[in-house]
Amino acid sequence: MALTLADWPPYRIFWSSAKFAFKALFSWLRPPMWLTQLLVLPLFQMAFFVYLSRFVSPDGAAVAFIAVGNALQVASFSSIFAVCNLTSEEKWQGTLTSIIVTPANRFPLFLGRAMFQILNSMATVIVGLFYASNIFGVDMSSTDFLALAVVILVTSVAMTGFGLMLGSVGLFLRTAMIIANIFLFIGLLICGVNFPVTVLPTWLQPFSYAIPMTYGTMAARAAVQGSNIIELGPLVLQEIGAGAGSILVGYLLFLGFEALARRRGTFEEF
Amino acid sequence: MTRLQTISGSFRMSLLHFFTDPQWIIPNIIAPFVFTIVALVLFGNVSASVALYAVLGGGMMGMWGNTLYGSGFALAFDRWNGTIEYVLATPSRLVWIIAGRSASNAVLGLVNAFAIVLVVAIGYGTLFVVANPVLFILALILTLASLSALGVVFCSAFLLSRSAQVMTNGLEMPIYVATGSMFPIALLPFWSHPISLSLGPTWGIDAMRYAADATYTGLGFGYWTDLLLVAASTAIYMAIGFWLFIVVEKKVRRDATLTEY
Helix, strand or coil: CCCCHHHCHHHHHHHHHHHHHHHHHHHHCCHHHHHHHHHHHHHHHHHHHHHHHHHHCCCCCCHHHHHHHHHHHCCHHHHHHHHHCHHHHHHHHCCHHHHHCCCCCHHHHHHHHCHHHHHHHHHHHHHHHHHHHHCCCCCCCCCCHHHHHHHHHHHHHHHHHHHHHHHHHHHCCCCCHHHHHHHHHHHHHHCCCCCCHHHCCHHHHHHHHCCHHHHHHHHHHHHHCCCCHHHHHHHHHHHHHHHHHHHHHHHHHHHHHHHHHHHHCCCCCC | CHHHHHHHHHHHHHHHHHHHCHHHHHHHHHHHHHHHHHHHHHHCCCCHHHHHHHHHHHHHHHHHHHHHHHHHHHHHHHHHHCCHHHHHHCCCCHHHHHHHHHHHHHHHHHHHHHHHHHHHHHHHCCCCCCCCHHHHHHHHHHHHHHHHHHHHHHHHHHHHCCCHHHHHHHHHHHHHHHCCCCCCHHHCCHHHHHHHHCCHHHHHHHHHHHHHCCCCCCCCCCHHHHHHHHHHHHHHHHHHHHHHHHHHHHHHHHHCCCCCC
């Protein structure tokens, strides 16, 4: 009997975990509340920084830069905040120990848990870009939409990888919520969202370039200005590299923290 | 007397909870802190009176962040820890318990605001000079009271919902924008001005700017009118909050949805 992809254990674990996470999320979060969050968060974050920039320069010179940057960054609510809290939420629900004792591979298991947040991140960015064009007056007439779609996909996946890396700490600490909050907003400062990374002190810039969002904001602005996917290739590849690096480091951290938490008996501490 | 005892007991308990695990101040303070730094970078070499918007706005945002998260999680934590039934089973009214918790969040919010102003002043070299300290402190206290009263109103809604955390995240930014915490509300669309002007903190921060900067013209009503409007809106929020708590408390008891999360 021929084996199919569905028989491959990591594949099964990934999809079963993804479906379970989706059902678990909407068991407590009503769809209208999710939709409200999807529509409200990008609007007000973008409005805050766009009006701030209009206060600084009434000619609106920085509006497009800031609106597109924030449209991308607002996806951090899903890709960083929600994903980073995955391990902590399992603790709060009392299900982490049950997961840890299963022989299932951790990598597809937690990647599956984060699957819906990748889609959520993409939806958030699309809503944000819609606001950028229709409310904040960003000219998108030259936009290469194929390149922009690739940038949105890559940024969402890469930032979710970054969120998983941060979330691994939650295995050992009492909560990952603190780290999630710090990294949710720190991107506004160091990822070239509101001003170019070059404005930052030199010692801080390497941290910026270690976060996939930095490449995402640059690539999205270039796509809005008309750059095609070939021209954006180097930037997108760098973003993929930063995302893959985050996932790899995150997986190693996860294994390390899992061993540490087992030894110290901190799985149920929260 | 019983009410005062309830409020002070709840206040004390809330502070004890905070000092048991003070790391929870970070989620409340991080957004206002980052927003203030971003604003100062964007403002660049603008005049001191414009930079005042960033520092004062950051302080106000720190207070609101703490009040909102404090209110949002005041009952959510009880739900998660399985203690909400005991809180509601006591003969004291829930609203007085929440009032004590809100007061403690307000005190911590004040600490947040000072921390933001201090860190920005030291780290960024932006000197914060207040023209009239007495009037400034008066406006600050009333603004804090107004934010706390607004927090109580929202807290009653959080009691109804299993998604208090989501609502909390969603309510942080709209208040920053609508109150013109870091920019004049005149920049906002005209249709949104009535919403901004109906919020007590809008007048509160305007009063603080009047007290801090002698040359400030702001909304044009003057310091004392601003202060009167903050006080009036605070009283209205408190009345609405009190009424909502009575209604909501009855509803969750009747529907048996109190412990759902």
